[in-house]
Amino acid sequence: MDHRPQAWGRPRDDVYGAYDASYMQTNGPNQHTQSPVVTGTSVVAIKFKDGVVMAADNLASYGSLARFTDVKRIRTFADTSIVGFGGDVSDMQYLDRHLTELSIDEAYQQTAHTLNARSLHKYLSKLLYHRRSKFDPLWNHLLVAGLDEEGKPFLAAADLLGTTFSSPSLATGFGSMLAQPIMRRYVPDEESVANLTRDKAVEVVRECMKVLFYRDARSLDSYSLAVVTKDGIELSENEKLEKQSWAFADRIKGYGTQTV
Amino acid sequence: MTSIGTGYDLANSIFSPDGRNFQVEYAVKAVENGGTSVGIRCKDGVVLAVEKVITSKLLKPGANKRIATVDRHLGVVYSGMVPDGTHFVDRARDEARAWRETFKTPISTSDLASRMGGYLQAYTLYQSVRPFGITAIVGGFDSELEAPVDGEVGSGPSVGAGGKVEGKKHGGPGLYMIEPSGMYWGYYGAATGKGRQAAKAELEKLNLAEGTLDLKQAVKEAARIIYVAQQDNKDKEFELEMSWISGADGPTKGRHQEVPKDLLEEAERLAKKALSEDDDEEEEEKGDDKMEE
Numbered sequence: 296m297d298h299r300p301q302a303w304g305r306p307r308d309d310v311y312g313a314y315d316a317s318y319m320q321t322n323g324p325n326q327h328t329q330s331p332v333v334t335g336t337s338v339v340a341i342k343f344k345d346g347v348v349m350a351a352d353n354l355a356s357y358g359s360l361a362r363f364t365d366v367k368r369i370r371t372f373a374d375t376s377i378v379g380f381g382g383d384v385s386d387m388q389y390l391d392r393h394l395t396e397l398s399i400d401e402a403y404q405q406t407a408h409t410l411n412a413r414s415l416h417k418y419l420s421k422l423l424y425h426r427r428s429k430f431d432p433l434w435n436h437l438l439v440a441g442l443d444e445e446g447k448p449f450l451a452a453a454d455l456l457g458t459t460f461s462s463p464s465l466a467t468g469f470g471s472m473l474a475q476p477i478m479r480r481y482v483p484d485e486e487s488v489a490n491l492t493r494d495k496a497v498e499v500v501r502e503c504m505k506v507l508f509y510r511d512a513r514s515l516d517s518y519s520l521a522v523v524t525k526d527g528i529e530l531s532e533n534e535k536l537e538k539q540s541w542a543f544a545d546r547i548k549g550y551g552t553q554t555v
Numbered sequence: 556m557t558s559i560g561t562g563y564d565l566a567n568s569i570f571s572p573d574g575r576n577f578q579v580e581y582a583v584k585a586v587e588n589g590g591t592s593v594g595i596r597c598k599d600g601v602v603l604a605v606e607k608v609i610t611s612k613l614l615k616p617g618a619n620k621r622i623a624t625v626d627r628h629l630g631v632v633y634s635g636m637v638p639d640g641t642h643f644v645d646r647a648r649d650e651a652r653a654w655r656e657t658f659k660t661p662i663s664t665s666d667l668a669s670r671m672g673g674y675l676q677a678y679t680l681y682q683s684v685r686p687f688g689i690t691a692i693v694g695g696f697d698s699e700l701e702a703p704v705d706g707e708v709g710s711g712p713s714v715g716a717g718g719k720v721e722g723k724k725h726g727g728p729g730l731y732m733i734e735p736s737g738m739y740w741g742y743y744g745a746a747t748g749k750g751r752q753a754a755k756a757e758l759e760k761l762n763l764a765e766g767t768l769d770l771k772q773a774v775k776e777a778a779r780i781i782y783v784a785q786q787d788n789k790d791k792e793f794e795l796e797m798s799w800i801s802g803a804d805g806p807t808k809g810r811h812q813e814v815p816k817d818l819l820e821e822a823e824r825l826a827k828k829a830l831s832e833d834d835d836e837e838e839e840e841k842g843d844d845k846m847e848e
Contacts, residue, residue, distance in 0.1 A: 355708065366708045384708055392659070392706035396652065402810075403624050403648070 300330055300358050331383035331434040333357050335368045336513045337470030338379035339503045340438045341478050342448040342463045342488045343496035346524035347440035349377055350500045352508070353532070354515035355384045361515065367532045369519045373398045376412040376441030377521045377528055378419070381467035382455065383434035390419070390433060412441025412449040412523075416459070424457025432456070436467040441523050448488065463488050466503070469511040474503035493522065505536050509543075566682050578686055579679050582635075582735035585688035589634035590621075590793065591750035591784040594692040595758070596730035596743050597773040598766040600801035601694035602814075603632045604777040606750065606785050609792040622798045622813075626651040626661055629695040630798050630811035634748030635735075636688035643691055647671055659705040664695030664729030668739050676737025686735040690747040693733065696800040696809055697726035728800070750784025757783055770801055774814055778822035779829050786830070795823055 297308065306314070333355050340349035355363035368380045370391050378394070380387040397418075401410055410418070416439035426433050432455045443449040451461040463485055464478035481499050482488050500520065508514045516536040522529045563569055564577035571577060590606040605621045622632045623644040631647055633640040650670045654662035662670075671693065678686045732745040744758035757780045761768060768776070774797060781795055797814040801807045814822070 363709050365710050388706040388708055392655075395705050396655070399627055399652075402627060 298359060300332070303330065329430075329432070331386075333362060333384040334513070335366065335381050335384055335387070336511055337466055337468040337474065337507050338368065338381045338436070338438045339466040339470045339474045339478070339500055339507070340379060340440050340450055340464065341482060341491075341496050341500055342450050343491040343493050344489050345448070345493060346442070346522060347377075347448050347450050348493070348496045348500045348520070348522050349379050349438060349440050350504050350518055350520045350534075351379045351381070352504065352515040352518040354513070354517075356513045359513070361513075364515060364517070367519050369521045369530060369532075370394065371521075371528050371530060372415055372441075373401065373410060374527055375523075376410075376415050376439065377523050377530070378415070379438040379440070379467075379521075381436040381438075386433040386435050390422075390435065390437075393422075411444050412439055413443045413451075415439055415441070416449070416451045416453060420453035420457050420459045423453050423455060427456050438465050438467060440521075442525060446525060469514070470503065470507055473506055473510050477503050477506065493524075497522065501534075501536075504534075505539065508536055508539070509541075567679055567684065567686065568682050576679060576736075579736045582686040582688050583690075586635040586690045586735065586747060587749065587751075589636070589689070589748045591746065591748035591754055591781060592632045592634045592690075592692055593754050593758070593777050593780050593784075594632065594694050594730045594732070594742065594745040595761070595768070595773045595777050596694070596728050596763065597768040597770055599728070599805055600696060600770040600773070600799055600807070601630075601728045601730055602770065602773045602777045602797065602799045603630050603692060603694050604781050604795065604797045605632045605634070606748070606781045607794040607796050609794060616794065621796050623647075624798075624811050625667065625693075626655075626695075627810050628661055628697065628800060629664060629667060629693065630800060631691055631693050632798075633689040633691040634751075635690060639687045640689045640691065643671065643675075643687060643689060646674055647693075650674075655705055659707075660702065661698070663697045663726075664693060664731065665741070667695065668693050668729075668731035668733060668741070672733050672737050672739040674737075675733055675735060679736060688735065690735065691733045692745050692747065693729075693731045694800060695729050695811070696802055697729060698803060698809060699724070699726035700803055727802075746780070746784070748784075749788060750781075750786075753786070754780050754784040770799060770805060771818070774799060774818060775822045775825050778819075779826040782823075782826040782830055795819070795826075797822070 335355055338351040340347055349369055351368040353365055354361055355366040370378050372394050419437055423433055434455050436454045438452050440450045450465055451459060452465050453459050463482035466474040478499060482491055504518050508516050518534050519532040520534045563571035567578045590608045592605045595602045603622055607621050622630055625631055625647045631644055650667060651662045675687050678684050730742050730745055731739050732742055733739040743763035746754035746758060761776060777797060778795060785793060797819055798811060799807060799814050800811045803809045
């Protein structure tokens with residue numbers, strides 16, 4: 296199969312035949328970042344009774360090459376909210392600077408910040424939708440976590456199309472397939488959030504990061520972990536996966552160099 | 556005034572024969588009528604304070620702030636014409652934003668003072684404009700720590716000097732005062748507005764250059780100085796407004812913020828107490844004089 300980023304999301308040649316390029320215009324429209332270049336993989340997050348736990352590994356891949364191994368993909372906003380970025384890293388950088396500017400503008404008023412996690416998520420989703428409507432999308436899938444206007448834990452996602460989604464647990468990229476089923480065992484609905492302790496939530500997220508490292512070829516064993524509560528944000532950017540066991544790898548068959 | 560009727564005061568861009576720009580000097584007069592502003596640079600931060608004269612009883616107490624935040628680590632206070640000050644702050648915010656846009660790092664206090672000094676100076680050059688009727692005090696705390704570049708991803712090479720000079724100290728508190736002429740100097744303590752003479756005399760007594768005063772003491776001193784400077788103008792009601800900036804390990808964590816309410820009230824209480832003690836002493840002295848008679 297063709298793994299080049301240019302081929303992502305396109306019909307497979309081996310299934311549908313080669314694309315007839317004669318249909319393509321040579322002087323086509325201006326293509327901005329219509330495909331990502333340096334990318335971050337999954338972000339996972341889960342609500343617990345007092346806040347939200349989020350994690351993302353520290354890898355920025357260049358296609359399948361593990362190009363940068365110390366890229367921190369969880370960013371804080373105004374000491375009250377966090378944003379986890381999946382997708383294009385340069386667009387993440389742009390958004391991070393944009394949010395820095397926004398938080399400085401907010402601080403012009405001497406009263407405390409008025410933007411909570413919900414308003415931040417709304418703002419970012421509108422921005423993403425605006426950019427996709429300009430056919431110049433910011434190639435990211437974001438998770439926004441913090442507290443809402445009532446001081447309750449808030450967690451929501453926004454993607455490069457401006458689509459929004461909210462759930463007691465969320466994950467982007469590969470995590471939506473590999474980590475979500477694990478997290479849903481603990482918080483299947485909003486009611487169960489009240490029963491999940493912080494320690495348990497952190498444990499679940501760490502477990503998810505481990506599963507992702509086992510299964511996702513674009514992931515890394517060093518990651519960032521953030522806990523946001525009413526007391527603020529605790530962000531540790533150099534976590535390491537512990538107690539890995541690759542015993543299961545022996546039993547996997549069907550791809551790679553194996554012939555039997 | 557000697558200039559009256561000579562015609563040299565009609566516009567900027569015309570010197571008088573003895574080398575003065577009268578428009579600038581009139582702008583300074585406008586400043587001298589404004590409520591007193593004070594800035595103190597102490598060992599671990601900067602305090603800004605202003606005597607906000609109450610122009611109407613219909614104004615909401617605590618509203619209409621006179622101290623402005625320019626960037627996270629920068630604050631500005633000014634004496635003189637408030638609309639001119641508002642425009643000064645707008646411009647300073649634009650400068651700070653543009654600096655970040657270009658260099659991806661916060662503007663230093665000295666660089667902001669330089670930019671704003673240049674801006675004010677340009678308003679002394681042309682027929683079509685008048686100088687700013689304000690003197691502004693710019694306070695800031697430039698990070699002493701290794702600050703990340705805005706939007707930084709990754710941390711760069713883990714070996715090599717990276718262009719850093721070992722043992723060199725960076726950052727710290729900064730305080731600058733910018734006058735209508737565009738002239739600006741760095742200060743340990745700065746005062747402007749109506750009560751500046753009394754305030755400067757009090758600031759000199761603090762021996763700020765020694766670097767012994769800490770932020771909390773500076774807050775109390777600033778409050779007291781505003782009250783002392785206000786003495787000659789007792790009939791006017793005023794509000795005390797104060798802000799402060801510390802380093803990353805201090806109470807404001809490198810941010811420009813309002814002084815918390817409890818500390819402000821404590822400082823005001825002490826300031827009033829210090830004043831009434833002074834009054835008592837004066838009365839005692841008067842009493843002694845009478846005895847001798």
